[in-house]
Amino acid sequence: MSAALGLLAVIVLTAATGYFVAQEFAYVAADRAALEQAAARGDASARRAAKVIGRLSFMLSGAQLGITMTTLVVGFIAKPALAGLIQPLLDAAGIPEGATGAIALAAGFVLATLIQMLLGELFPKNLALARAESLARALASSTLVYLTVAGPLIRLFDRAATRLLRTVGVEPVEELHSGATLEELGDIIGKSQSSGHLPADLSGLLDRALSFGDLTADEVMVPRPQVSTLPSTAPAADLVALIRETGHSAYPVYDGEVDDVIGVAGVREVADDALDPATPVGRIARPALLVPGSQPLYGVIERMRESGEEFACVVDEYGGLAGILTFEDVAEELVGEIADETDAREDAPTTGPDGSWLVDAGMRIDEVVRLTGLDLPEGDAYDTLGGLVMAELRRLPCPGDRLTVALDGASGHGEPDGASGHAELEVVSVARRVAEKIRIRTAAAPAPADRPEISDPPCAAPRPEEASWTR
Incomplete structure (x- = not known):
């Protein structure tokens, strides 16, 4: 094969590799729901693209087969073809005849790798990720033809791979999971809010809707x-x-x-x-x-x-x-909180001058986390902030009790400035033998609980303290 013909074959095969790479990434990244909606409206290209995505596992096997075959053939042809183009240049440069062959092959290998990586792999991959839906539409017809023609060979390799997987105890999955778990949806909402694509109010509403299914009547x-x-x-x-x-x-x-x-x-x-x-x-x-x-x-x-x-x-x-x-x-x-004319007037939740929060002890832990951004520990023995305090004290609370609790970690809404791995809880007032108001502060390190011992006499009747704000 002449050097010119070999170079032409390299270009054609590299383009074929790029086609299969673009095919692979475009259909994985394309919005399946959007294509199905367009297909339902009568869009022919979207209907073909949706048909390909409906056989995504089979299409990926076909794309991998095409990439492997074209890459192997390029590797077989490219080095001698490019070496044939480079060797005359080396001879003209006066390089000794015994060294030109090895240098030409090495240079041909480097050039072939660069061409294959840039034009056959990276460029089509990035293009497919940037224009996934439009490229999926454009490639749909040719992809369906290719899958029909190469179908028997693709199925042969698929069955062989399936048997290999089963011999090592792994059950193959035919199609990729296209849905999302509640945790994944929560991550999507959090990232969308952080990136500015979702308003904070709407993000909070969606976040509460996701956690709604975990709530029980007693909570x-x-x-x-x-x-x-x-x-x-x-x-x-x-x-x-x-x-x-x-x-x-x-x-x-x-x-x-x-x-x-x-x-x-x-x-x-x-x-x-x-x-x-x-x-x-x-x-x-x-x-x-x-x-x-x-x-x-x-x-x-x-x-x-x-x-x-x-x-x-x-x-x-x-x-x-x-x-x-x-x-x-x-x-x-x-x-969130709904107030009508029968509800007591309460100030809007705000932080105190020292950066602390004064909250109702009856507020659930997840509500406190949402309000303060501090990931207070949850437990099976309690649901509320007051329950957390009582569980830590191991007795009924008294006004002035203070304790430090370790935070579980970032709450997903971001911790306030200066927040650390601990929070200090102070019982401000008590009503009907349980905490009524609790002040929360961030704490730099654990501190000994500042409270009476269990053997101390009962608390005196507490005087309710007017809160600067309440729930």
């Missing part, structure tokens, strides 16, 4: 100590007074003990003008929707929809009343 409910209840023997006038006092629309009704919930009564039941104020609440109460605290939140929503009830009573593992759950509580898990 979202209003706990029993914060729930107003009525005995079944109370007159309807007491129910009206309770509605006026608290502003809520429904209340659990119990018979004998609070744990024995027999129904729910509220605005709906007292709306009748003919109702005698002396009528016992138990006679007008509607049946209560009872759900276990361990039930996933989406399951509770389904039961509320089926029953037409917007109010559910959450029952613990012992059959007692653990708390209540409303549609507003569910909505707040997606959009």
Whole structure:
């Protein structure tokens, strides 16, 4: 073969290698959903491209076969062809005749490698990644023809590779996974926000939506100590007074003990003008929707929809009343705190002058993480910030208790300036024997807990401290 003909063969084969490389990367990087949508609208090129992606594993095998064959042939032809072009130049330069052959072959190898890497590998790869969808459309027709013609050979190699995999205990996968896990979606949302492609508010909404499926009724409910209840023997006038006092629309009704919930009564039941104020609440109460605290939140929503009830009573593992759950509580898990005219006025969450946060002890750990960016440790024994403090103290808290906890790591929302691997928790006020307000500060290093010993006398009745802001 003449040097000129060999050079032409190298150019053609390098272009063929580039074709298969572009084919491989274009169909892997192309947006399958976008192509399928375009195909549904009648786009012929998108339909062909989607057909190729539908056989992605087979196409990749075909592309690898094409790359391997063209690369091997280029390696066989390129060195002698390029050496034949270089040797006359070496002879003209006066290099000894015995050395020109070896130098020409070495130079031919280097040139062939450069040509193959730049034009046959890197250029088509980068082009395919930059223009994946348009290139997938452009290559679709020729790719389908190639897969049809080379199909028997591709299947032969595929079957051989499958048998080799199975002999070493690996089950081959025919198609690439095209979906994303919840963790992967969370990473995508976080990176999109960091890069400025997603507004912070929308990112927070999507983040809460992703974690929604992990929530259970007892994590979202209003706990029993914060729930107003009525005995079944109370007159309807007491129910009206309770509605006026608290502003809520429904209340659990119990018979004998609070744990024995027999129904729910509220605005709906007292709306009748003919109702005698002396009528016992138990006679007008509607049946209560009872759900276990361990039930996933989406399951509770389904039961509320089926029953037409917007109010559910959450029952613990012992059959007692653990708390209540409303549609507003569910909505707040997606959009954040919802305040209406019946809610107490609270300042917007802000950091204090010293960079600390003052938060409700009843706030869930994941909510505190979202608010502060500090990845406080979670545990099976508690759900709230107050529960974390009590678990660390191993006793009931007292105002002024301080302890340092190690952070689990970056929260995914970025730690505040100056944040370290620890946080200091200070009990500011106590109500009903549990922490009411807790101040959070970043801490440079663990410090001994500044608190009374378990054997010390009980805390004195605490004075509530006005918070600079609350939940």
